[in-house]
Amino acid sequence: MENIDKRNSRFSRRCHPPPFEQAAVSDREEADAGIGILDFFAGKNIFITGATGLLGKVIVEKIIRSTSVGKIYLLIKAKDKEAAFNRLNCEIMNSELFTCLKEKYGKSFEEFVKAKVIAVVGDICHPNLGMDFESIESIRKDVNVIIHSAACTTFNERYDVLFETNVNASQRVMRFAKTCTKLHLFTHMSTAYVAEGEEGVVLEKPLNIGGLDVADEISLLLKSSPNNIDAPKFFKKLGQQRASLVGYSTIYQLSKAMGEMCLNETRGDVPLLIIRPACIESCHSEPLPGWIQGMRMLDPAIISYGKGLMPASYANPKVPLDIIPADFVANLTIAAIAKHGNRHTSQPVVYYASSSLDNPITFFDIFEYLYEYFKDMPLTENANISKAKIFDDFEEFSKCLREEIMRRNGAGEDRNMIRRCNAIAHYVEQMCKIYEFAGFLKSRFHTGNTQKLIRKMSREEKLNFEVDVKIINWKMYFHDIYIPGVLKYATQ
Template sequence: MPFTTNIPPKFNGFSMKILGKRNSHFSRRCHPPPFDQAAVSDREEMDAGIGILEFFAGKNIFVTGATGLLGKVIVEKILRSTSVGKIYLLIKAKDKEDAFNRLNCEIINSELFTCLKEKHGKSFEAFVKAKVIAVMGDIGHPNLGMDFESIESIRKDVNVIIHSAASTTFYERYDLLFDTNVNAPQRVMRFAKTCDKLDLFTHISTAYVTEREEGVILEKPLNMGGGLDVADEISLLLKSSPNNIDATNFFIKFGQQRAKLMGWSTTYQLCKAMGEMCLNEMRGDVPLLIIRPACIESCYREPLPGWIQGLRTLGPVIISYGKGILPAYYANPQVPLDVVPADMVANTTIAAIAKQGNRHVAQPIVYHTASSLENPITWFDIFEHLYDYFKETPLIENANISKVKFFNNFEEFSKCLREEIMRHSGGGDDRKIIRRCNAKAEYAEQLCKMYEFPGFLKQRFHTGNTQKLIQEMSKEEKLTFEMDVKNIDWKMYFHEIYFPGVTKYAIN
């Protein structure tokens, strides 16, 4: 049955000027939205804070996953805001020349690095050459696929490892997800344990590794147990052999079955959880920092408001709604979608590295980057923003933009969805129209099934460690490394930054 809620339409009737209008923050290149905290902008008598700049001065960093969204934002921010030593970037490539080309094409020449280019001007190329080193390698191979020279250089130099590489496809083949998100972190940790001057191993995980729990989830490391044993999963994978030619379909279904049996919604979550557990178990005396972001979306303030790479959790939903093929949605409208801008996740990671890198604590430290407790935005709120935005700024002409109807029963959702899509098409018995409407409905159904777990999630992520980190930062650090989700103006973010950003960077 559809949800019947008393949630008021509190976002109706916006008269904001959006994409292409004069007051859009999105159109300001390299100029973030104005920071409205007077206390932070007051720079008199600065306290020492965490010492982020001091920690990174001259430090050498080894990064995996630098071609991905978060890895790229982290690298750009470190280069732009600190006096880091060298940054070694592990890049999957067929040879050194290919690795160098990928570094230039996918990272350095990315629009994300526009501000850094403007900062250094003519000396930009020399700056990058002195700071950034492309390392040919592959997290799927022993010693990460690096040559002897690279291994020896990094072992002697590196102070911090940031392992950001991962497969983020929810329903990928189990064997592939297992190798990328379970085995690969162990390969990186084994390499870390051979490094001479390592201060910290930073692992980028996801908040959704804790799905088996309900309520408020604390920032605690995961341990083996609860019916889950990684060795057993490895044994099952080794013994599994599809009885037909379609191995891909076999391993996709196998992964879904294992995830649901163990208490997770997707194979991705299961494998990320096992990856965390393995790192915790094998790390020895290596200090381990775990960053658990929720749904990472467009940059909020810097370096380019609205910048995003690829379609994240909300992206396909936004596009489908803007095209008029999502008049109904399968979710609880009162559940928050835990959105966090990419630049805030990057800043949290950098600040946490600076704090934990000097401590050598015995236990792994976990930091959630999430908004569901501090500044929640519900599915109802999001679709109200979508309605107002696309009514004023249509994605396509004649799209069926109406207020979405929420359902907690998939069959009823499907029935309503198909009726609305057919009604808007004009109905009739034309076979082409019927086929087109069915195709749209099937896509929308698959989309809602894929994102079913965040639509009904019975979790909120506690950010005590992150909030304590913010409190310990100096005023200057809070300004330079903004990470407090309480400061997010959701109305402005969605209308002036995120929705235009998806249109520009993801759709186009």
């Protein structure tokens, strides 16, 4: 990792926006009193699901570090309170993401955490969210905001698994929310790709998908009874059929769409805020530029390209990949909660966290940046790094990919090498197929609500809760932040 550190002098900066962002903010005119983010969160109690995931962690860290929030209840899947507390410490508070907070509070960090963060044993797939009576009563009378971030994000997981986690469980969280006596707002973390089937500019509005009836899907799943041996294959095939029927490429998108629709149908008078992030990637500015958890959508392609294993790709080179850094999503969520938490709206409010309209980066741009980064610093010794050829025809892509991999590895008549090259090519083909929808997406996501939010934010709020993707320099982000972040964190 020495090359990464030498190349990226800004990579280790923490806790504050980088210099070029500060300069951009200082040139803006003085805004009004702002949204009142700090005032809203002061003393508020928050209940969060999915806090061990990438986005959940970034949201938790930002709220704790930047506001005087009251208590944060984190629903953690564990067998008992001790196990939940251990997960809180090991997976959340001991994460490198929380380094800034540790530096800020020093020896009192653990005491601060105990006073602020409460680990709650639970499971969104169980009745009453798997919580005990004491936890239920405490949260019901205390909580002001619910952030539902927990989800299964495996694109082609079994249909029954995705339905249970992303649809049924979301309804359970909403039913619990309706019993909370001081609740101001229910915030649901969805995905921009619930709007995959639409073309052109997609507006920020609740879903209304013709031909999709959640009750019918429940009935279908209840009637399905394959034997245990065939169940995984059966439910994956069933899910893909149902997704294709209503215009989705993956079962995940279908499940998230149904989750949104169910929340809107069952919420009653609970105010609902829906955040739809696009492709969430490494933190841009804070608390740790480049930080990421796990391998995200583009990350496997970055690793494969850096090893010289991806000489070609399958996409429309002119199509933007809608990348959004994780800290921008967290800031948008927090700012939107503050704006809508004190006002009751009859309809759900929707925000897209996306870049495709305001600051697009195309697949062509991405592979240019990858080439510039890896041409002199490949991930494996003697890796052949050349500019990737991007095809919008799968057969042409596959032919070029296989021929080039064979040539680079000097396969010749060596059967073992031929098998190895075919395995590499198959992996790249499958990776491109899984994310094919993004490479040929015909929709762009409107960010009118975000623009209104930006205009309302004070100068200080804009600096401390950056949400404007227009400030992102994509080349700098890829070279100095994102790629080094993937190599440092996602591959651990």
